[in-house]
Amino acid sequence: MKQIARITVLAVGLMLGMASAMAAPQTYKLRVDGLSCPFCAYGIEKKLGAVSGVEHVAVDIASGTVTVTMADGAVLDEAVARKAVKDAGFSLRGLQPAAAAPQEAGQAK
Amino acid sequence: MQLRSIAKWGRNITLVLAALIAAGWLAFVPRAKGPPYAFVAAWGEKGSAPGQFDDPTGIAVVGDEVYVADSRNGRIQVFDFDGRFRRLFGTPGSGPGQLGRPMNLKVHERRLYVAEYFNDRVQVFGLDGRSLRIIGRPGNGPGEFSAPGGVAVAPNGDLLVADFYNQRVQRLGADGTPVRQWGETGKIGIWGGEFNYPTDVAVGPDGTLFVADGYNDRIQAFSLAGALLRKWGGPFAINIFGPFNGWFATVTNVTVDGQGHVFAADFYNHRIQKFAADGTFLTALGAKGSGPGQFDHAIAAAVADDGTVFAVDFGNNRIQKWRQARPVLGG
Numbered sequence: 001m002k003q004i005a006r007i008t009v010l011a012v013g014l015m016l017g018m019a020s021a022m023a024a025p026q027t028y029k030l031r032v033d034g035l036s037c038p039f040c041a042y043g044i045e046k047k048l049g050a051v052s053g054v055e056h057v058a059v060d061i062a063s064g065t066v067t068v069t070m071a072d073g074a075v076l077d078e079a080v081a082r083k084a085v086k087d088a089g090f091s092l093r094g095l096q097p098a099a100a101a102p103q104e105a106g107q108a109k
Numbered sequence: 110m111q112l113r114s115i116a117k118w119g120r121n122i123t124l125v126l127a128a129l130i131a132a133g134w135l136a137f138v139p140r141a142k143g144p145p146y147a148f149v150a151a152w153g154e155k156g157s158a159p160g161q162f163d164d165p166t167g168i169a170v171v172g173d174e175v176y177v178a179d180s181r182n183g184r185i186q187v188f189d190f191d192g193r194f195r196r197l198f199g200t201p202g203s204g205p206g207q208l209g210r211p212m213n214l215k216v217h218e219r220r221l222y223v224a225e226y227f228n229d230r231v232q233v234f235g236l237d238g239r240s241l242r243i244i245g246r247p248g249n250g251p252g253e254f255s256a257p258g259g260v261a262v263a264p265n266g267d268l269l270v271a272d273f274y275n276q277r278v279q280r281l282g283a284d285g286t287p288v289r290q291w292g293e294t295g296k297i298g299i300w301g302g303e304f305n306y307p308t309d310v311a312v313g314p315d316g317t318l319f320v321a322d323g324y325n326d327r328i329q330a331f332s333l334a335g336a337l338l339r340k341w342g343g344p345f346a347i348n349i350f351g352p353f354n355g356w357f358a359t360v361t362n363v364t365v366d367g368q369g370h371v372f373a374a375d376f377y378n379h380r381i382q383k384f385a386a387d388g389t390f391l392t393a394l395g396a397k398g399s400g401p402g403q404f405d406h407a408i409a410a411a412v413a414d415d416g417t418v419f420a421v422d423f424g425n426n427r428i429q430k431w432r433q434a435r436p437v438l439g440g
Contacts (some may be wrong), residue, residue, distance in 0.1 A: 019282050036377075036406070037359060037361065037376055037377075037406070038164055038166055038180065038211075038212075038359065038408070039226075039256075039273065039306065039323065040306055040425065042180075042210050042227070042256070043256060043273075043274065046226070046227055046256065054405060061164075061424075089306070090275075107115075
C-alpha cells in the first residue's frame, strides 16, 4: 500500500513536471556572425520579431548571440529563421533549441 | 650564377613593392591638416534610470542642450553641456510620442527630427518633448521607409532620409511628399551614387547633402538636385575599409558644424573623424577602450556652436565631450 502511494506521488510529480516543461515557451539560440553594430543587431531583431509565433527576440551584441522565444505551442522553422536573418543582411550559422525562456533586455517589434 | 640572378630579381621585386607601398601610403593615407581635440569629460552608464543609457545611438545639440537617442530605453534624454540631466521624453512603442529604436537625430529650427528604426518613420518633436508630426510608413515605395537610420533637413525645409534597408536616400518635401531618391531601391552597390546600407545624412550650410554610406565605408556628397559631387573613405572610396586617416570601418553617423566641417562616426575604428567639406582629412578623436577619451565603438557625434564635440560612446553607454586643443586662427 505504502509502495503504491509512493509510485502514485512519483507519477503525479513526473506528470506535473512534464506539463510545466511542455507549457514553457520554446526558445532557440541562433548563431549569426558580425552582430556588433546596432544597425545590424536591430535589423535581426526586427526581421525575426515579424515572424509568426515569435514573442521575444534578444540580441546580445557583445557575444553575437540571438535568443528567440516563441509563443506557447509555436515552433521556429529553420528555413523561416534563415530567410529572416538573410533579409536582415546576414547568414544564419546555426540554430539550436534552448532549454529556458530568458526575459532579459531586448525586445521584438 | 643562376642563384645570383634570382637574388637580384628578388631584391628588385622587394624594392618595387616597397616603392608601391610608400606611394600608396602617400596617396591614400593623408596627414592630419587640422588641430587635434582634447577629451574634456564623459557621463552615463548602462541602465534605465535618468542619466543612464541602454544603447545610445544618436545625438544632437541645440542651444545649450544635448539630446541623446537612448535606443533600447525608447526615449530621448536631454542634458546640459556638463552632462547634468535635464529631462527625458518618449517610451518604447509605436504610437505618437513613443519611440521604436530611435537612431540618428538632427535639429532644424528648434525641432528634433528622430529616425525610428523599428517604426519605419521619422518623428518630429518640439524641444519640450511634444510629438508634432509623423512622416512615413513601412514599405519600399516613395515616401515609405525600411528601418530609417538618419534624417536631415534642407535649407528649404525638405527632408532627407537615410532609408537603411531600402538602400537609398529619399528627399521629401516639407509636407512629406516624395521628391526624389538617390540609389536604386533594394540594390546594394559600391560605385558612385550607389549605397550599401546608408545610415545617416547631413546637409551642409551650402546645401550639399552628405551621406554616411555605412557598409561602403565612405561618405558620398551630392547636390540636392541629385548630382554626385564627390566621395571619400579609403582608396577610391569603393568599400575598402581600414584604420588609417580618412579610412573608415562602417560609418554610422555624419554631421556638419556651423563652418561646414564634416564629422563622421567611424564605428569599428572607435573614433570620430573630421573633414573639410571637400573631404580633406583634418583630424580624428578617440581610440579603442573604456578610459577617458576612449570609445567602445563610436556611433555618433554632434557639434555645438562653439565647436565643442559631443560623441556617443555606444558600448560604454556614455557621452563624451571634446574640445579643440588649441584655437584655430581664422576659424
